[in-house]
Amino acid sequence: MNTAPSDRPGFLKRSLSYWFRKEDFAMPDWEVVLLRVFLALLVWDTHTGWIAFWTQPMQALHAILYNAFDADITYTTQPHPNGIAMWFDLTFLSNDSVEGPLRALTALSLVLFACGIAAEWSLAIPTLFGIAAATLNNSQGSIGHTAQGLHLVLLVLWLAGIYQRLTGRSKSWLWGGLGQGRMGMNWARQGLAAAYVVSAITKVINSQGLWFANAQYFSLHLLKNNGMEYHDRLDPAALKMDWLPAVLMEHPLACQFLFGIALPLELLAFLGLQNRRAAALFGIGLICFHETVTLLTNLSFILNKALLLALFVSPIWWLLVGWRSPKDAGSTAES
Amino acid sequence: MQPVSQILQRLPFKLHWLLVLLMAFVIPLLTAHTDKPGEFYPFSNFPMYSRFEPATYYVYVTDEKDQDLRMGPLFGRAPSDVKKVYDRKLNDAKKAHGGKVKKADLPPEIRAEAAQSVLQWLVDNTPDKSSLSNAKGLRLHRVDIVFTDGAVKQTTQLEGELALP
Numbered sequence: 001m002n003t004a005p006s007d008r009p010g011f012l013k014r015s016l017s018y019w020f021r022k023e024d025f026a027m028p029d030w031e032v033v034l035l036r037v038f039l040a041l042l043v044w045d046t047h048t049g050w051i052a053f054w055t056q057p058m059q060a061l062h063a064i065l066y067n068a069f070d071a072d073i074t075y076t077t078q079p080h081p082n083g084i085a086m087w088f089d090l091t092f093l094s095n096d097s098v099e100g101p102l103r104a105l106t107a108l109s110l111v112l113f114a115c116g117i118a119a120e121w122s123l124a125i126p127t128l129f130g131i132a133a134a135t136l137n138n139s140q141g142s143i144g145h146t147a148q149g150l151h152l153v154l155l156v157l158w159l160a161g162i163y164q165r166l167t168g169r170s171k172s173w174l175w176g177g178l179g180q181g182r183m184g185m186n187w188a189r190q191g192l193a194a195a196y197v198v199s200a201i202t203k204v205i206n207s208q209g210l211w212f213a214n215a216q217y218f219s220l221h222l223l224k225n226n227g228m229e230y231h232d233r234l235d236p237a238a239l240k241m242d243w244l245p246a247v248l249m250e251h252p253l254a255c256q257f258l259f260g261i262a263l264p265l266e267l268l269a270f271l272g273l274q275n276r277r278a279a280a281l282f283g284i285g286l287i288c289f290h291e292t293v294t295l296l297t298n299l300s301f302i303l304n305k306a307l308l309l310a311l312f313v314s315p316i317w318w319l320l321v322g323w324r325s326p327k328d329a330g331s332t333a334e335s
Numbered sequence: 336m337q338p339v340s341q342i343l344q345r346l347p348f349k350l351h352w353l354l355v356l357l358m359a360f361v362i363p364l365l366t367a368h369t370d371k372p373g374e375f376y377p378f379s380n381f382p383m384y385s386r387f388e389p390a391t392y393y394v395y396v397t398d399e400k401d402q403d404l405r406m407g408p409l410f411g412r413a414p415s416d417v418k419k420v421y422d423r424k425l426n427d428a429k430k431a432h433g434g435k436v437k438k439a440d441l442p443p444e445i446r447a448e449a450a451q452s453v454l455q456w457l458v459d460n461t462p463d464k465s466s467l468s469n470a471k472g473l474r475l476h477r478v479d480i481v482f483t484d485g486a487v488k489q490t491t492q493l494e495g496e497l498a499l500p
Contacts, residue, residue, distance in 0.1 A: 074460050075460060080423065082374055082375065083377075083378075131377055138376050140416075141420035141424075142419030143376075144413075151376070152377045193348075193351055195381065197359075199381035199385075202381055205385075206386045214386070214388070216387075220390070221387070223487065223489065224392070224393045228415050231396075231406050232413055232414055234403055246486075
């Protein structure tokens, strides 16, 4: 039955409903499988650094297969313990006879996870070893956040598996099943969104509400990051944007807009959990923001961008399913 | 008023909000006494770039002749990590001095001591120690970036050095 024009909700209400009404992501089976493979590869990057070669497939493949043999944890002390290192001495991980087998088991576990073995089994070693190694690294005096989002997602995926096992939702002792995979990805999406919302809350608290106003000073950090990037590898290309800070300081509003936009994007990232359209909207927005910062400061954010692309934007789903009418898309998704 | 349990029951994305609560408020509260409040890997309140000020700095390392070094490949640590470690040493020194003096105003000998211990830490954790065999010493330099009088100014100074055997 058609709704009479006078009864139709207004444009704003219809737009808000279109973008933000709660809908099931209805992940098709193939998408769950693809995401498991993609996430396994992302986790493996923290042991091999293969993503640095993502534009050169053969070198990336070589890194995936061989770089783990060169990986070495060298820290024999943890002078500034962080996380679980406050309670446990994690320096045993620098012992090659421990590190080597754990890394090999991580590789095997990630392959099993990609093949569909239940997350509670297959992600136990990658999660515990990955987090412990990163914690030891972060217990040296500096805190790195490069893989923090990924390890948070990994932990949540593992916990999702344990939760389903404990609540009797796992149908098989060994196989996770696609239902478990869907719930895991849903939890992973919630975990990633939480990281962005928390980042925004911290900005508001630490700046006493003046984050947007003080964003004009971001240009000083451009100089700092470009200087550090230069001294990392002595690559003059790192200094190519050194003219920009002076321009931005002369136009503080432009700077405030460029970086201030991050605050609402991050603070409202939870809206991206509502449905595929909102997820794509926030996913693309946050990737664009990361990309802008990458261009200006040489900070990569590659793992965050990859996670946003896979869990929020889902380009392959939009290509294969999303462009169809909701009715057709729904029938495919549930198949 | 609805009981809290009913509101919680109807709250969508409970895990999401639990993590937000944990990372934004609970962990920062529980780690408030540590020198990195809010950090409990893999949980974090992501404090980087949460506060912009009209002054910042970074550090870099050269050999004894002030020749720049490729810090990443040589030491296996990014310059940002080295800066964070140095900054933490200055924070420790500041606390030891009663916390009243600014880090930048710490006496040169205290800053030199902090710089030396950072350089020693870098040497101790260098993945391939033979790569340092040609250097007779290492120097830590500090670059201050300040917005003052309507312009951005950068100044570099030597913070400390370490002789290599």
